[in-house]
Amino acid sequence: MASSYPAHLSSRTAAVPRVLSIAGTDPSGGAGTAADLKSITAAGGYGMSVVTALVAQNTHGVRAIHTPPTDFLTAQLRAVSDDVTLDAVKTGMLGTAETIAAVSAWLDEHQPQVLVVDPVMVATSGDRLLEPDAEEAMVQFCHRATVVTPNIHELAVLTGEDCAQDEQQALAQARRWSAQTGVAVVVKTGHLTSRRVTNTWMAPNGTQTPVESTRLDTTSTHGTGCSLAAALATRLGRGDTPEAALTWATGWLHESIAHGAALQVGSGHGPVDHSHRARRLQAAGLATPWLAPDTVPAALESPEQLAAVTVGVNPSEPIHAAVPPAGPWTASLWAAGQYITAQIADCDFVTALVDGTLADRSFRFYLAQDALYLGQYARALAALAARSEGLEAQVFWAESAAGCLKDEAELHRTWLGEGLETVSGPVTRAYTDFLVATALGQDRVVGAAAVLPCFWLYAQTGATLPEVAQEHPYAAWLGTYGDPAFVTATQGALAHVEREFEQASPTARAEAARAYLTACRHELEFFDQGLRIEPGQ
Numbered sequence: 361m362a363s364s365y366p367a368h369l370s371s372r373t374a375a376v377p378r379v380l381s382i383a384g385t386d387p388s389g390g391a392g393t394a395a396d397l398k399s400i401t402a403a404g405g406y407g408m409s410v411v412t413a414l415v416a417q418n419t420h421g422v423r424a425i426h427t428p429p430t431d432f433l434t435a436q437l438r439a440v441s442d443d444v445t446l447d448a449v450k451t452g453m454l455g456t457a458e459t460i461a462a463v464s465a466w467l468d469e470h471q472p473q474v475l476v477v478d479p480v481m482v483a484t485s486g487d488r489l490l491e492p493d494a495e496e497a498m499v500q501f502c503h504r505a506t507v508v509t510p511n512i513h514e515l516a517v518l519t520g521e522d523c524a525q526d527e528q529q530a531l532a533q534a535r536r537w538s539a540q541t542g543v544a545v546v547v548k549t550g551h552l553t554s555r556r557v558t559n560t561w562m563a564p565n566g567t568q569t570p571v572e573s574t575r576l577d578t579t580s581t582h583g584t585g586c587s588l589a590a591a592l593a594t595r596l597g598r599g600d601t602p603e604a605a606l607t608w609a610t611g612w613l614h615e616s617i618a619h620g621a622a623l624q625v626g627s628g629h630g631p632v633d634h635s636h637r638a639r640r641l642q643a644a645g646l647a648t649p650w651l652a653p654d655t656v657p658a659a660l661e662s663p664e665q666l667a668a669v670t671v672g673v674n675p676s677e678p679i680h681a682a683v684p685p686a687g688p689w690t691a692s693l694w695a696a697g698q699y700i701t702a703q704i705a706d707c708d709f710v711t712a713l714v715d716g717t718l719a720d721r722s723f724r725f726y727l728a729q730d731a732l733y734l735g736q737y738a739r740a741l742a743a744l745a746a747r748s749e750g751l752e753a754q755v756f757w758a759e760s761a762a763g764c765l766k767d768e769a770e771l772h773r774t775w776l777g778e779g780l781e782t783v784s785g786p787v788t789r790a791y792t793d794f795l796v797a798t799a800l801g802q803d804r805v806v807g808a809a810a811v812l813p814c815f816w817l818y819a820q821t822g823a824t825l826p827e828v829a830q831e832h833p834y835a836a837w838l839g840t841y842g843d844p845a846f847v848t849a850t851q852g853a854l855a856h857v858e859r860e861f862e863q864a865s866p867t868a869r870a871e872a873a874r875a876y877l878t879a880c881r882h883e884l885e886f887f888d889q890g891l892r893i894e895p896g897q
């Protein structure tokens with residue numbers, strides 16, 4: 361059969377990498393072939409599946425294993441490779457020495473560019489998935505791989521050493537084994553208890569590339585090993601560097617684990633939510649671009665008229681403003697903008713920041729964008745100072761601009777390291793361009809209303825944050841929200857906006873209300889952008 365379709369086979373890598381999983385099944389969908397296909401899809405590949413063993417299992421454990429005849433395995437492998445060019449192959453549960461021999465014989469003829477071997481021996485539940493007498497065959501099989509992804513127990517079997525007690529020991533074992541075999545190792549510390557979970561790519565020449573993430577306190581870890589290996593194979597198969605592939609796979613898996621429990625699948629070690637990222641990005645895609653609030657009337661004669669404006673769906677209970685409005689106009693702005701204040705409090709970025717599950721890369725991207733934002737926000741405030749009437753207002757906006765630049769410098773000094781984004785992303789850019797253009801080019805009341813949400817909604821977020829433990833990964837950053845000077849500055853901004861509204865014409869007030877609501881929306885987008893970047897790209 362192998363020679364019947366040669367014309368169809370092309371060695372050119374397709375835009376969507378074609379990835380074959382060779383693994384056992386999990387009818388509950390969290391591990392094995394099911395996890396592999398979901399992970400390959402999530403990582404941007406076309407998934408294919410050859411089944412080594414049928415496993416009756418769920419989130420509690422394995423009940424029975426049925427291994428079809430080896431000839432049938434070989435028939436499956438050939439059916440795929442006679443017809444399809446493979447950009448990457450990932451192996452998981454092989455189960456028996458006979459299965460390993462059959463896959464090895466097939467690989468002798470079809471060595472793929474990328475072979476990721478997850479040397480599955482024992483499931484998360486503690487059940488054996490590899491017969492004890494097949495361990496040596498698995499160790500030999502690993503020599504064929506581009507990269508192996510053992511957990512620390514499997515690494516000990518590969519190296520014939522005792523199980524590593526800490527990351528340094530695991531790295532040392534991997535370094536020795538990789539140097540001997542010429543096969544790269546991803547050293548996983550999921551089974552250790554450190555606060556950080558590091559996946560390190562160990563190259564045969566001893567070069568280490570660590571990819572860090574935070575440890576999640578969850579039991580939703582069924583199939584994490586399968587998922588990481590399948591996503592890694594896919595990213596390598598599309599031509600990513602090892603560092604980019606591992607960074608993407610680790611970041612995506614982190615999000616998938618963080619949202620696994622919400623699936624409510626099973627009562628044991630639950631699966632991860634492989635498609636959380638895809639659903640979140642789809643929702644973000646649908647929400648952007650957005651329409652400027654068009655329900656504000658052309659002219660506003662009274663605060664009551666403004667308070668009656670509804671732009672989105674308001675929360676059932678009115679939201680209490682932590683820094684109170686300075687009068688009826690700012691009270692009405694608050695009322696009209698509540699729908700978006702509620703969305704900010706609930707948004708995935710703030711939730712993940714508060715519960716500590718936010719990925720490092722997202723946090724650092726957010727900080728870098730925040731520093732860029734402050735530099736431009738200061739220009740908008742300075743423009744208001746330049747256009748102010750009266751010394752008190754001029755001093756207030758000028759001091760706010762200076763304070764903002766000090767905060768920007770502090771962000772760089774204390775928080776931002778090397779190698780961070782130095783260019784505004786499109787979300788930051790849209791917000792700052794809007795602020796600067798409004799503060800310079802529109803009636804002063806419109807500019808003042810546009811800069812208000814940054815004061816008011818930030819103070820609101822600060823006031824509503826829960827206390828977090830010191831070991832919380834973002835404790836120090838969350839602490840900066842509580843600065844009392846910021847509340848005073850917000851009170852000042854509210855007083856000025858209130859006065860500007862009192863003195864403005866009805867049409868300028870309407871424009872100012874639209875600017876306030878638009879800026880609220882920019883605040884939401886600004887937080888959310890931290891989750892929209894693709895880690896590793």
Ligand SMILES: Nc1ncnc2c1ncn2[C@@H]1O[C@H](COP(=O)(O)OP(=O)(O)OP(=O)(O)O)[C@@H](O)[C@H]1O
Nearest residue numbers: 484511548550551557574575576583584585586588
């Ligand atoms: N509690 C956790 N918090 C954050 N990430 C985790 C956690 N547990 C696992 N991971 C991620 O999942 C990856 C694989 O996990 P682990 O080291 O447990 O592999 P495994 O034992 O091969 O998995 P499996 O249980 O599916 O066989 C880790 O390298 C890490 O990226």
Ligand SMILES: Cc1ncc(CO)c(N)n1
Nearest residue numbers: 384385391392453483583
């Ligand atoms: C089929 C299969 N492969 C791997 C694992 C490891 O989680 C599992 N539970 N089931």
